[in-house]
Amino acid sequence: MDLRPEHTSVLAKLLPYPAAVQTDCYDLVAANRTYRYLFADLDAYPVEERNCAWLMFTEPSWRNSLVDEDSVLREITAKLRTRQPEHRDDPRWNALITRLRQESPDFVRHWESYEIVGDRTQLRRYRSPRVGALDVQFQSLWMDRVRGERIIVMTPTDVATAQRLERLDSLVGAAPAWTSRGDSADGSAAGA
Template structure:
């Protein structure tokens, strides 16, 4: 007797949908889209499974199992790599994490990005340093004045995390003149934001690494102080032109929760003149390495 279709369990249905979604996204990305030669004798214009695996830095067998809907676990980091290779949009990324049954909060920090519109806003502030930061103090975007002021933060080998660079890189920390008051406030705001990410491994791993690498961070973290992100005056020391003082202004991006645009506005005329000089002389050494 035919009792109708066999019910599909939720995990099984999710894996089936994940497999179909990955195949559909793979089919729409051509080799040319990822900088690969087209090759010969392709049955479809999209990428092959082994090409996705190679570009994502994962095993071919493992990726094949994903597309076959097999019951395997997947990490947020691997999902990020696959999403990058398949050039997924932000809604598609969220859908991918949901189908893989990985909490979005666990990958939100590593997948954070800003829109071209936000980058255009940063670039429009051509006279003032400006940057987009999330609540974990990750640097998501910046303009040319910001790169001139903080070259270490925007360097190709930078971690792109403000706390990590300030606490572990002397070259970066020496520029921050009033860091004795600024750093405790930054850590306190980081602690407050952490309360919303207690189960996010990207946060707990960053905290562990910071505490292991910096006794100063470990001491400040142990105080359990909490605060809102600082909006105060920061003084920056440049080897060629001396001290520059900036008033920090933070602007919420309502479309991107936990992301702020920070603007460093010169606090006085002398700082404004020195910032103008710095922008006109981008090659000037910014750190006095004799100290």
């Protein structure tokens, strides 16, 4: 997926709320700085591991951020299962499912339940290592369904979460407004 200027503009304008551009199989293409540092430094991971499903199932710092861990992991799996038929011949998609099945018994358990679910706005609760408890409305908005481009946005459900997100953004404010998969490890190609 090509990162377009309008994508990065939206990411920057949504600060201090966490937002990221994803593919339909959860590859994280770009993220604003609050999303980048929400769980751990996203840019510290190799590009091939910057996949939200992969990180939630296999990376302890991401997984430990989930207050309702089983519910979120079940939903991610159900969304992947829902979209599987349209990606049956996609090697990228099949490689992700294979890797998750090999590395995560929890993924296998949820995958074998055959649950499917559509996109919807929902309450998510996280524990950020930098700012603590965050209650957000998690939204996945399709920018171009055919190309598999979507933006995910987390908006606060209460004043305390809004303040914590503002604090997170101020803590990492020296970082660029957004980074992408194409950036160097230090984020030097990221937007200002």
